[in-house]
Amino acid sequence: MYKKLFIPGPTHVRDKILQAQAAPMIGHRSKEYADLQAEVTPKLQQLLYTQQRVYLYASSSTGVMEGSVRQASTKRILNTVCGAFSKRWHQITAANGVPCDKVEVPMGQAITLELVDEALSKGDYDAITIVMNETSTGLMNPVEDIAALVRDKYPDVLILVDAVSCMAGAKIEFDAWGLDVCLAGVQKCFALPAGLTVCAVSDRARERAQHVTNPGYYFSYAQMDKKYEKHQTPATPAISLIQALNVQMDDILDEGLDNRWRRHEEMATCVQDWARRYFALYSDERYLSNTVTNIENTRGISVAGLNEELGKRGAMISNGYGDLKEKCFRIAHMGDLTLDDIEWLLGQIEDILELRDS
């Protein structure tokens, strides 16, 4: 039986989108392909409220995280860490030999303006990484406010944002916020199969990349730019996924961006209220995510057992991430899921666990 995915990626993909991938294959140097990329790119720019470049990489997000830190700095990068994925970005930066430091808060807490200000004031940094939606803890960092601080006080610092689990599920105003890189794989809030990453890059970041000694090749903005105006990519793109993305972007824009953000907020509020009623929320209440909720297992249930039962009823949620396994469980409310889906899922969990309001 198909299990509807309430995990924080890959998320449920509608049949229409699965079928859009089955369109006949086209050559990536053909006019048909260039027309496709020329059509989908402005839709992505609209989604991200940007006039600047949006690249499509045949890669999962991790690859683009790597490419972004390789091209961001001629000095030192500050990695902000608040959970598993922000930690990974620090590991990626270090593994690529890019000078970097991390500033870390405990899991479940947000990166604050004070923390960023203090750290940037102490070192010779020219880029900062921030995970907007920390999928491991269900927490959304105040990226707009952090970016405003950085733009104001540290104008040479590029702002790199991992929006992997919230792009297309939460509003990100790339130009107005003054971001430099913002990336996300499409298997989360875009609700597509995995294998393609969308990445907005500012003109400033493209300029910086030209002065970096080892920018790499596959993810290089300079390489991408050689083909950008022809609406192509230097290496073979994920054509079927881009065909599906083009269809999905029409549906996203038809839904209306404000409606899409609101739907995600409504689903999040529903899960958060439910979690407060029967369990507890893991992360700082002031920064709860709109796309995934991390619920503390205060009842000591078997999360694996719950998921097994849910599987028999056609659904799947996520265990806690890493050390939080069985201590927490996560319900994703992203992509094309609806409030009805969420209410159905919560009803199933109540039934399986025989939860009653106290």
Ligand SMILES: Cc1ncc(COP(=O)(O)O)c(C=O)c1O
């Ligand atoms: C916030 C965040 N960043 C990065 C990644 C890595 O994405 P991928 O495994 O698709 O490369 C994930 C995956 O879940 C994520 O949630």
